[in-house]
Amino acid sequence: MSRKLLLEHINVPGIHTLDVYRQKGGYRAVEKALKTLTPDEVVEEVKKSGLRGRGGAGFPTGMKWSFLAKPEGVARYLVCNADESEPGTFKDRYLMTHIPHALIEGMIVSSFALGAKTSFIYVRGEMMPQIRILEKAIAEAKNAGFLGKNILGSGYDLELYVQPGGGAYICGEETALLESLEGKRGNPRIKPPFPAIAGLYGCPTVVNNVESIAAVVPIINDGGDEYAKVGIGRSTGTKLISASGNLVRPGVYEIELGLPVEEFIYSDEWCGGIANGKRLKATVAGGSSVPVLPANLSLKLANGEPRLMSYESLSEGGFATGTMMGSGGFIAFDEDQCMVRNTWNFSRFYHHESCGQCSPCREGTGWMEKVLHRIEYGHGKMSDIDLLVDVSKKIEGNTICPLGDAAAWPVASAIRHFRDEFEWHVKNPQLSLDTNYGLANYAEPIAKAVSTEN
């Protein structure tokens, strides 16, 4: 069994309650940090751990913390990003549902490290059940003296609140999230200034993903050096992977970074293979925004070496033959899935979720959705395929926030790797309405991958 740092006790009955969570060693990190460490020492441990932001960007958490401005007499804020909305990602929902105290403990330690006296957990509004769970857990923690005034006699005060969102993917972008928390539309801000200098209410602010904050707990308990020993290279620690699509056992898995992709898909310890005895056609490794890869490149690098679930290995080969770790939203497509239809579906998503601030994204996502729709429904032209590439290039890099890139990459990568399937749709408008392109030329390398499983 692989090592579990976040989900070790997930199956313990009652682990969502403070009592059971404490019996299993919960809130040790709060006691250790507040009683024996200075805030700077906590930051130092997180730096040593090599923890990288688990929300998608993968920026080192300790470094992000060290950028926080600390002017005299100005409040500082920690805001947890629980706006989980990236298609394919549902790990934060899982963590908050089953072990809410892991997040709250992480929030207390992290707020202490940053000197925040008021912290917020911004949860997407659709997760109302999780909001209720967190509110209950916060009340429990407060009763036990882990929140409020003079926590554990340390002189440190902290209030923690849960803020519901209103249903907008864009609020997962940190500056849009802060706008939303201020009661406004979720329009991302131009950076600089970065939130570390001017964030919530213009005050220095750190925004971290749920999983990043929960990971601070084992880092403080065992020390940053111990955490850094788990994983591979610069991908330290464990990562929650949300597995969905055509898998035998979809769900949330905690893996040690460095696990081979093939093992993750086919091993019975993890996803158990492709559902209904089908074959793998493609994967999206890190949530809908990252490039889609055909089966052969999902399992192996271009040089034939196995691809691993790590920040480096997943991005090996750049966008030509690689993808990204993103938020760890792993989507598997079987041989019956249509890449054109899926790309259209994702484009519709980005068009729907574009905040409308930047023209390239507002207009471009709409054009891509329309062009993909006509290819999918048998009205496409051959020139449409290059038109899509052209539009995607004109969005990428030309917007305030990364939503534009996130909309462009799935389209560009689908055409890069599955161009023949797009052409087939254009050439066979009637046929493509009733049947699917199937595996076609990806079958050969996939057959090999399946045989290694046996």
Next chain:
Amino acid sequence: MLKVEEQQPVQFSSALVEKFEEIVKRYPEGKQKSALLPILHEVQAELGWLSPNAMDKVAEYLRIEPIEVYEVASFYSMYFLKPQGKYVLEVCRTGPCCLVGAEKLMGHIEKSLGVKENEVTPDGLFSWRGVECLAACGYGPVLQIGPEYTFYENLDEKKVDDLIQDLRKK
């Protein structure tokens, strides 16, 4: 749930105003606008949707301009700017759920309820719509029903029919 027609004047109950006060306390002095999204959720839970009159009342309570409420309510997808059915079935229509049959399920719901997306059944009980990713991709197809956003996972046609029957009986 009380149904508020377009022009009906709105009066918030004292229980609701108490909730507002609890929410506003979370934020620093003068930053009460931060309470806007949570308060709109509370209002919608009580009234079923956000009528212009209700939004004006929220603006008055938070001491902000009405436009500041409208622009927020129209930006976020969870707020209803038109009356809905008592139960709004919101089905995830994004990629991963479609890999496991969400589109077929939406077709089935349309047939079962006999109304198109965003329309209300004649008895006022139901409306339905496709929504974007609900972060439950491993348990698809999924749907949610407000105001507490109860979740229904791993759905098929039979489970949806049973759910609709149960809600009818309530």
